[in-house]
Amino acid sequence: MMSELEEDSLKLPVLDLTQPDNIESSFLSSLLKACQEWGFFYVTNHGIPINLFTKIREFSNHIFNLGSDTKLKLGPSSCLKTYTPHFIASPYFESLKVSGPDFFDSSKASIDELFGQHKPEFSEILQEYGNHMMKLSKKIIEIILKSLGTGYEKRFLDSEFGNCHGYMRIVNYTPPSNAEENQVEGLGMHTDMSCITIVFQDELGGLQMRSKDGKWLNIHPCKNSLVVNIGDLMQAWSNGRLRSSEHRVVLRRSRNRFSLVFFWCFEDEKEVIAPNEIVGNGNPRIYHPFVCLKYIKFRESNEVGKFEKIGYTVKDFAGLNV
Ligand SMILES: O=C(O)CCC(=O)C(=O)O
Ligand SMILES: [Fe+2]
Numbered sequence: 001m002m003s004e005l006e007e008d009s010l011k012l013p014v015l016d017l018t019q020p021d022n023i024e025s026s027f028l029s030s031l032l033k034a035c036q037e038w039g040f041f042y043v044t045n046h047g048i049p050i051n052l053f054t055k056i057r058e059f060s061n062h063i064f065n066l067g068s069d070t071k072l073k074l075g076p077s078s079c080l081k082t083y084t085p086h087f088i089a090s091p092y093f094e095s096l097k098v099s100g101p102d103f104f105d106s107s108k109a110s111i112d113e114l115f116g117q118h119k120p121e122f123s124e125i126l127q128e129y130g131n132h133m134m135k136l137s138k139k140i141i142e143i144i145l146k147s148l149g150t151g152y153e154k155r156f157l158d159s160e161f162g163n164c165h166g167y168m169r170i171v172n173y174t175p176p177s178n179a180e181e182n183q184v185e186g187l188g189m190h191t192d193m194s195c196i197t198i199v200f201q202d203e204l205g206g207l208q209m210r211s212k213d214g215k216w217l218n219i220h221p222c223k224n225s226l227v228v229n230i231g232d233l234m235q236a237w238s239n240g241r242l243r244s245s246e247h248r249v250v251l252r253r254s255r256n257r258f259s260l261v262f263f264w265c266f267e268d269e270k271e272v273i274a275p276n277e278i279v280g281n282g283n284p285r286i287y288h289p290f291v292c293l294k295y296i297k298f299r300e301s302n303e304v305g306k307f308e309k310i311g312y313t314v315k316d317f318a319g320l321n322v
Contacts (some may be wrong), residue, residue, distance in 0.1 A: 010209070010217040014042040014225060020139055024145070032147040039230040039245035040209050042222050043140060043198070048132045050224070053200055056129060056170065057258050063096060064172040066114060071111050082110045092173050092186045092251060098283075099167040103130030129260075134166050137196060137264035140228055144196075148241065150278065156275065160237070163267040164195060171259045173206075175251035186257065187249040191313050193299055194231030194263040201227065202258045210246040219247075219269045232295070232314040233266050236287045239274035244314070268293035272318075287318040 013030045015023075034041045063071070072098070074083035084095045099106045104127040111119050141161050145153040173186040186206065201207050207219040207227065211291035219227055235244035251257060268274060298317050 010038065010219065012038060012041045014044050015143065016045050017047065018045045019042060019191060020143065023143060028147040035230055035242045037243065038065065038193050039243035040219055041228055042225040043228050046136055051123060052129050053260065055125050056260060060096065060170045063097045063114060066299045070114055074110050076233060080109055080113060087105065089187055090183065090185060093171065095169045095171045097167060097169050097201060098126050100130050100134065100165055104125045116196040118119060128168065130168065133168065133198060133262040140196060144313060162263055165267060166264045168261055169261045173249065173251055173257035175254055177254055179251050179254050183250045183252040185248055186251040189246045189248045191246055191294055192229065192231035192263060193233065193263045196232045196264050197229050197231055198262045200225040200260040204253055204255060204257045206250045206252065206257060208248055208250060233272060233292065236318060237274055239279045240286045241278065266292045276301055281282060286320055288320055290318045
């Protein structure tokens with residue numbers, strides 16, 4: 001059971017991509033402030049057709065409605081490992097992972113295994129969604145770089161972020177029947193291991209972030225907008241100028257909650273090190289350089305930090321005591 005009293009709401013900037021190359025400098029500074037303080041903002045006019053969300057939601061419902069024996073064919077002890085069953089992240093959470101850049105092939109492997117036959121429509125939709133998300137992630141990072149310094153997008157976008165990859169997680173939250181009275185955690189407090197994460201959450205809401213002073217604040221669903229949050233890799237790359245905030249999902253209704261979460265990450269072999277310009281003259285470095293995959297492995301191999309539960313993060317892994 002959790003207390004309602006601690007919760008509050010948060011006014012976050014909305015990045016409007018109608019004219020991505022003409023964003024006012026006053027907006028860039030409010031975006032940067034939000035990334036420093038909250039690590040969260042919204043993006044709108046992102047160009048992703050609404051019916052893609054609807055179709056993915058409908059089709060994934062078919063999958064989540066299958067029996068658990070069938071779903072476990074993709075489970076943690078199978079070779080595909082794309083399905084995370086209940087009781088790993090939380091009793092109420094299950095998810096399906098689809099990896100890029102070939103979202104078609106990645107989902108096809110899972111669907112073939114589940115249904116014993118190929119259903120190309122769903123793989124096509126996921127490929128379309130993945131392509132949109134890859135482009136959108138790059139556009140968003142470009143704008144974040146601009147907000148960090150004039151011309152930084154030209155200096156760093158291709159050289160540092162040119163080999164980023166993405167994967168998505170389709171999540172089905174099944175709350176207990178008494179969730180209306182006692183809200184429960186659908187996904188516990190964690191930080192993301194990405195550069196940035198882009199979240200579509202359904203109309204039920206429930207995503208919350210933790211402020212620097214430890215308060216839980218609601219990230220409300222905002223019509224036609226997606227939620228963007230800074231991940232650990234970007235926090236390290238920016239020498240802590242951008243914040244990878246702890247967040248969680250609470251369930252307050254007895255209805256299932258759907259979310260579609262896209263993680264955009266550095267390539268495994270990349271050495272993550274903040275460029276001198278980003279650190280700034282006279283400022284101490286707060287992380288030592290590390291290879292991206294080593295951090296992912298560190299998180300996965302840590303009992304406390306296993307899956308999405310927070311235990312250790314990039315600060316514990318690469319933080320310097322300054
Ligand atoms: O389901 C959501 O809205 C967010 C999930 C999340 O934070 C994650 O998968 O990392
Ligand atoms: Fe997350």
